Amino acid sequence: MKFSLLVFLFIFxxxxxxxxxxxxxxxxxxxxxxxxGVVQRHFSADKSITAALLxxxxxxxFVRGCDASILLDSTSxxxxxxxxxxxxxxxxxxxxxxxxxxxxESCPSTVSCADIITLATRNAxxxxxxxxxAVPTGRRDGLVSNMDEVNLPGPTLTVPExxxxxTSKGLNVNDMTTLLGGHTVGVAHCSFFQDRLSNFQGTGAxxxxxxxxxxxxxxRICGTNGNDPTAFLDQNTSFAFDNEYYNxxxxxxxxxxxxxxxxxxxxxxxxxxxxxxxxxxxxRSFANAMVKMGNIQVLVGxxxxxxxNCRHKMKGKLSFLVCLVFIFxxxxxxxxxxxxxxxxxxxxxxxxxxVQRTFARDKSITPALVRMYFHDCFNAACDASILxxxxxxxxSEKAAVxxxxxxxxxxxxxxxxxxxEKCPSTVSCxxxxxxxxxxxxxxxxxxxxxVSTGRLDGLQSxxxxxxxxxxxxxxxxxxxxxxxNQLNSIDAVALLGGHTVGVAHCxxxxxxxxxxxxxIDPSLFHQLRTQCLSGNTNNVDPTANLxxxxxxxxxNQYYKQINMSRGILLxxxxxxxxxxxxxxxxxxxxxxxxxxxSFANAMIKLGNLVSxxxxxxRNCRVFxxxxxxxxxxxxxx
Numbered sequence: 058m059k060f061s062l063l064v065f066l067f068i069f070x071x072x073x074x075x076x077x078x079x080x081x082x083x084x085x086x087x088x089x090x091x092x093x094g095v096v097q098r099h100f101s102a103d104k105s106i107t108a109a110l111l112x113x114x115x116x117x118x119f120v121r122g123c124d125a126s127i128l129l130d131s132t133s134x135x136x137x138x139x140x141x142x143x144x145x146x147x148x149x150x151x152x153x154x155x156x157x158x159x160x161x162e163s164c165p166s167t168v169s170c171a172d173i174i175t176l177a178t179r180n181a182x183x184x185x186x187x188x189x190x191a192v193p194t195g196r197r198d199g200l201v202s203n204m205d206e207v208n209l210p211g212p213t214l215t216v217p218e219x220x221x222x223x224t225s226k227g228l229n230v231n232d233m234t235t236l237l238g239g240h241t242v243g244v245a246h247c248s249f250f251q252d253r254l255s256n257f258q259g260t261g262a263x264x265x266x267x268x269x270x271x272x273x274x275x276x277r278i279c280g281t282n283g284n285d286p287t288a289f290l291d292q293n294t295s296f297a298f299d300n301e302y303y304n305x306x307x308x309x310x311x312x313x314x315x316x317x318x319x320x321x322x323x324x325x326x327x328x329x330x331x332x333x334x335x336x337x338x339x340x341r342s343f344a345n346a347m348v349k350m351g352n353i354q355v356l357v358g359x360x361x362x363x364x365x366n367c368r369h370k371m372k373g374k375l376s377f378l379v380c381l382v383f384i385f386x387x388x389x390x391x392x393x394x395x396x397x398x399x400x401x402x403x404x405x406x407x408x409x410x411x412v413q414r415t416f417a418r419d420k421s422i423t424p425a426l427v428r429m430y431f432h433d434c435f436n437a438a439c440d441a442s443i444l445x446x447x448x449x450x451x452x453s454e455k456a457a458v459x460x461x462x463x464x465x466x467x468x469x470x471x472x473x474x475x476x477x478e479k480c481p482s483t484v485s486c487x488x489x490x491x492x493x494x495x496x497x498x499x500x501x502x503x504x505x506x507x508v509s510t511g512r513l514d515g516l517q518s519x520x521x522x523x524x525x526x527x528x529x530x531x532x533x534x535x536x537x538x539x540x541x542n543q544l545n546s547i548d549a550v551a552l553l554g555g556h557t558v559g560v561a562h563c564x565x566x567x568x569x570x571x572x573x574x575x576x577i578d579p580s581l582f583h584q585l586r587t588q589c590l591s592g593n594t595n596n597v598d599p600t601a602n603l604x605x606x607x608x609x610x611x612x613n614q615y616y617k618q619i620n621m622s623r624g625i626l627l628x629x630x631x632x633x634x635x636x637x638x639x640x641x642x643x644x645x646x647x648x649x650x651x652x653x654x655s656f657a658n659a660m661i662k663l664g665n666l667v668s669x670x671x672x673x674x675r676n677c678r679v680f681x682x683x684x685x686x687x688x689x690x691x692x693x694x
Contacts, residue, residue, distance in 0.1 A: 076355060078509065078661045082543075085168055088164065091160055092156050092173060093180045097180075100181060100184045106152065107184065107185040107243075107296075108244070110152070112149075113127060113150075121206060123171050123350075124197070124361060125171040125173075125367060129369065137202035139204075143209045146246065149177075153174060153177065160173070166363050166365055169361075169363050172195070173367070175192055179192050179347070185296065186297050186299055187343065190344035191506065191661050198370075212315050212316075214314075215315075215322075216318050217322075220233055223236075227352075230325060231342065232350070234319055235343050237319060238332060245287060247278070247285055247286050249312075254276050254279065264314070268308060271309075271310050275288055290312050292305060300336040300339040306329065307330070307333055345507060352394050392512065394509050397480075397510060401483045404479075404488075404510075409496045412497050415468050420558075421559065423498060424603075425463075426490070426494040427558070428463055430494040430663070431552065432463055433487075437668075439512055440513070440668045452520050469493065469677050470678070472493060484673070485512050487512035501609065507661075509661070515668055516670075516680060526538045529626075532632055550638050550642060551652065552659050553615075554615050556604065556625075557604045557614055558609060558610070562600050564598050566625055566627065569582075569585075577624070581622075620633050
């Protein structure tokens with residue numbers, strides 16, 4: 058292997074400069090489970106920990122970025138963020154301390170306090186009924202915490218004023234309305250809304266936008282004593298992470314002024330109505346907004362530090378890497394959310410518009426892209442090697458038998474052409490596949506999950522190296538192949554759930570039709586025989602929908618079908634009966650949201666199988682002419 062970078066290191070204490078899902082997989086594989094265990098214990102004893110962690114995460118990210126500066130204690134010479142007025146009622150610090158202690162025992166100086174806050178918040182939301190969304194990690198801890206820098210949007214701001222605060226952090230009106238939905242759990246001190254109960258804005262009367270019965274109730278709770286009691290922000294399901302907050306504010310039962318104004322302001326009223334009627338839509342939007350917020354001004358690479366105690370900065374430790382670097386022509390993969398935000402800010406919207414146009418006229422583009430993505434990534438790495446055309450001298454992966462029916466190449470070409478016109482030699486074909494597949498899944502009804510980008514395009518495409526699990530493989534052998542690609546049994550069953558859309562050619566299951574198969578429903582058996590065998594004299598290979606019920610909807614119907622012996626492919630049917638997988642199948646059949654989450658997580662994990670060296674192709678079908686040299690990049694460690 059040719060060396061492309063020579064580095065002499067005097068000190069090696071650095072985190073790779075990127076945020077990615079599974080950042081700690083190799084150096085602290087139990088990190089996320091350790092944090093979950095701590096959060097579970099606290100949640101069992103105190104359901105309000107969800108609201109506490111949400112508030113901590115928000116207050117941290119909105120000041121200097123998500124760098125755990127909110128955790129630092131004041132010193133005799135310097136007051137930290139904890140001492141500012143808005144943070145005096147922030148709590149949950151003991152949980153973070155407990156998680157950090159456990160992590161230091163297992164993996165010393167490895168997991169940042171900033172990542173602990175982010176993961177713990179996700180876990181608490183999930184335990185309260187929210188989505189178990191994927192969290193990119195790799196943040197580092199900040200070195201500054203200044204009380205005077207705390208400037209958070211207050212509860213009496215107007216919607217335009219609040220939006221200005223959110224947009225300054227890279228968040229839009231949908232993100233703002235979504236994140237305020239975190240008020241579906243937790244409480245507010247009476248001091249934050251007392252003026253609405255009696256002399257609102259000097260009128261001498263309560264705020265007319267508040268339901269009178271709620272005014273009377275809150276007056277009894279808040280009283281006239283100086284103890285500053287609290288009231289639930291969501292008066293209906295106070296500890297459940299659901300969409301009830303939006304229903305409440307539409308009934309004029311919002312406690313804080315900004316909550317109530319969301320329901321009436323023309324820029325947010327439609328979003329509120331949408332979330333009130335669509336709980337799944339709110340949950341997905343909240344997960345996406347939390348991931349976006351978690352990316353605000355993060356410290357990565359050799360910036361910041363990994364604290365050993367979340368309350369104190371490291372003392373006398375170098376938090377950067379001293380090195381001598383010889384720089385060669387090289388491109389290294391650096392996966393992170395928003396990789397193109399500076400070099401090609403419209404990249405993802407350009408990809409989405411092409412997918413959207415194609416989907417509008419051909420719903421089958423979703424399974425086509427899911428299959429292309431799987432076939433590309435499952436062979437060594439996600440590197441767009443599947444896109445390379447064969448030449449007279451050299452066949453490519455396209456010529457391999459399993460890839461002969463892969464399609465969707467024209468869509469990738471359209472996207473690449475548009476991106477090259479906007480941002481030449483910037484966006485990889487590999488990232489186009491990953492983002493386009495996510496978009497197609499979302500358009501068909503799946504989750505709009507976050508895709509880390511920064512992949513490179515591979516430099517070889519060899520049909521002899523194509524090795525994919527076949528349609529009649531045993532469950533044991535299939536799981537073995539998935540494991541070789543760092544995917545577990547849940548990932549395997551979730552990814553096979555992609556068969557909830559798309560078709561299979563009859564030749565892939567024809568052997569099941571020649572004589573009755575005890576594992577196939579008799580009515581489906583006769584239907585498929587008619588479809589595949591009867592009257593087919595033109596040597597045409599017909600197709601059948603893999604999901605006979607909702608063939609174009611990305612839902613969990615596939616699992617219900619195979620539980621009724623209506624799996625088309627043998628491997629589909631086998632996972633419903635095999636002891637290694639039937640429990641997962643049953644779980645997904647009963648819980649559509651869990652399937653969607655698991656599919657999204659598995660797709661993200663699959664997409665992390667990347668090559669560290671490559672190029673940015675100008676034409677996705679052809680290697681760059683100036684090969685084998687990839688693009689030049691300055692690497693400073």
